[in-house]
Structure formats: C-alpha cells, structure tokens
Amino acid sequence: MKMLHRSFTLLCALCSPLALAVGQGQISVSIAHFGDVTVHSLTAPEDSSMVSSHVVESDQGLVLIDGQFLRPYAKQFRDYVDGLDKPMVEVLLSHHHPDHWMGLEYFPDVKVAAQQTVIDNHKRMAPVYLKQKPQEYGAEMVIDYAIEIGRALANEETIAGLRYEFTLLKGGEAPAQTLIALPDLGVMFVQDMVSSEAHAFFGARDLATWRTHLTELEAKKGDQVLFTGHGLPVQLRANAILDQIAYLETAERLREQHQHADYKTLKAAMIAAHPELKANPLADIASKFYIEKVAPMLREQRAAD
Numbered sequence: 001m002k003m004l005h006r007s008f009t010l011l012c013a014l015c016s017p018l019a020l021a022v023g024q025g026q027i028s029v030s031i032a033h034f035g036d037v038t039v040h041s042l043t044a045p046e047d048s049s050m051v052s053s054h055v056v057e058s059d060q061g062l063v064l065i066d067g068q069f070l071r072p073y074a075k076q077f078r079d080y081v082d083g084l085d086k087p088m089v090e091v092l093l094s095h096h097h098p099d100h101w102m103g104l105e106y107f108p109d110v111k112v113a114a115q116q117t118v119i120d121n122h123k124r125m126a127p128v129y130l131k132q133k134p135q136e137y138g139a140e141m142v143i144d145y146a147i148e149i150g151r152a153l154a155n156e157e158t159i160a161g162l163r164y165e166f167t168l169l170k171g172g173e174a175p176a177q178t179l180i181a182l183p184d185l186g187v188m189f190v191q192d193m194v195s196s197e198a199h200a201f202f203g204a205r206d207l208a209t210w211r212t213h214l215t216e217l218e219a220k221k222g223d224q225v226l227f228t229g230h231g232l233p234v235q236l237r238a239n240a241i242l243d244q245i246a247y248l249e250t251a252e253r254l255r256e257q258h259q260h261a262d263y264k265t266l267k268a269a270m271i272a273a274h275p276e277l278k279a280n281p282l283a284d285i286a287s288k289f290y291i292e293k294v295a296p297m298l299r300e301q302r303a304a305d
C-alpha cells in the first residue's frame, strides 16, 4: 500500500455542556485526511449514546457510513453534509441497530445499501424498535417508520471511485455486523465492534464471540486507521481494541455476578468499573437488555444442556 499523507483535526470534542436536556446538545466533528480523500466523523453527545456517523468525501461525491439516532442530531448531521455541497452517492449501513438508521429519515433522497444479512435483520427487527424507541425517548425524538434498504452489498465494490471491502462478522455486538474497509487508504470503519471513550452494548448475547472477533481484528489491523460507531474516532488511540476486549471481560464477570439483580445494579457496577467512559444511556440499554432478555435465556439454555 502506498503511504498517504494523513492528518487529523478535532473541531469540537464534546462541545456540549453535559447538563443539557435530551436533544439540546451539539454534535462533535472530527476530520481526517488521507491524500485527497477526507473522512468527516460526526459524534452525537452522551444523550444519544455518542453515536458516530462518517462521511467519506472524494472528488466523486459523498458516501455516508451509518446515520444518527435522535432527530435533533440527525438534523445537525444533515445540515453538515449539505454544507459540504457535493452529491451524496449512497449510505452504507453497518448493522441493524436503531441508533444507526433511525435518523436516516433526514436523508430520504439518498439510497441505503447493506449486506444481505444486515438487510434481513433490519426487516425482522425494525417493527420492534419502532414500537419500543418512541416509548423510551418520546415520539418527537425518533421516527415511526422504517427506512428502506434498497441494495445488497457485494464483498468488494468500487463506490464513488474508491475501492471498498465489506466483511460480515456474525455474533458479537449485533447478530451480524459489517466491517467497512477502504484498503487503498488504510481505513476501516469497525463501527460498534469498538467503542471509543464510551460504553458499549455489553448486553449482547455472546460476548465471547465478540472478543474473538476483536482478537482477530487486533492481529490484522496493522497501521489502519479505525473509525467507531460510538465515541470519538480511535485513530489516535493505539490500544482501543485491547481496551474493548478488557471491557468485555469485565462485563462478562459483572453480568454473571449480577444476573439475578435489578438492571440498575448491573448498570451501576459497569459505570463504577469504568468511570472514565461516557455514554451512560448505552450502559442503561445494555443492562436492561441483559437482565430482561439475555440472562433468562442463557439460564434456560444451561438448564437444557
């Protein structure tokens, strides 16, 4: 791979004061240059779990990687993209979780593409999220209809003049998740496989498989620049993947210990174990999902073994 000139700028690192009401904050922007390609990363404040969407800007237009979640930040994302004043080519969706596509309601004029398994998961789960999320966040914060994913991605494609590779990882943070790589730039969007300075969805069923994927990713990442689905881009943090593995080990231990407790006990234990991490709403969602759904299911499975 030829060496490209790389440079990074963080325009606004969590510029919102923390005590604002939900949806009142300001999205953070970080910009990275890879030769004449620019990656813009937009990270929501804590109240929207620090969801990160990215824009790959080349001379042929803009490719978006994932959307935002809550409406106010989705609108800010749209305004930012409009300000770049280039044609939007496509949105590439990494996985079916609602925090990465609900805000795409602000992009009705752009087509969405994903790998077939992600499309299938989206079809299956979107009706559940559309019922659940307005109850959690208020109907004014999230949409009530499912976006359409119009195209299934192949394993390798050229989009807006750039070569992309798509690798499906089964199990882990989501039942299926796509790693989106730009091999000629040394860039990889790992999205929710790695959180950066933020909590992760530790309520997921199979943390062991997630750790296995991360161990493999660590072994092959080389000097690729990684971009995540929650938190600030990790390009400057060499230990991001190893930190995520350690985080999941803590989660496994605390899940086991508190599996019969109220979800708030598990949440408090994870926050106490990692006081340096932000995005507590994500710790809330993860704890609830584990205590209410995953722990009973795992106990049933063990009883049947």
Ligand SMILES: [Zn+2]
Residues within 6 Å of the ligand: 097, 099, 100, 192, 229, 230
């Ligand atoms: Zn997410």
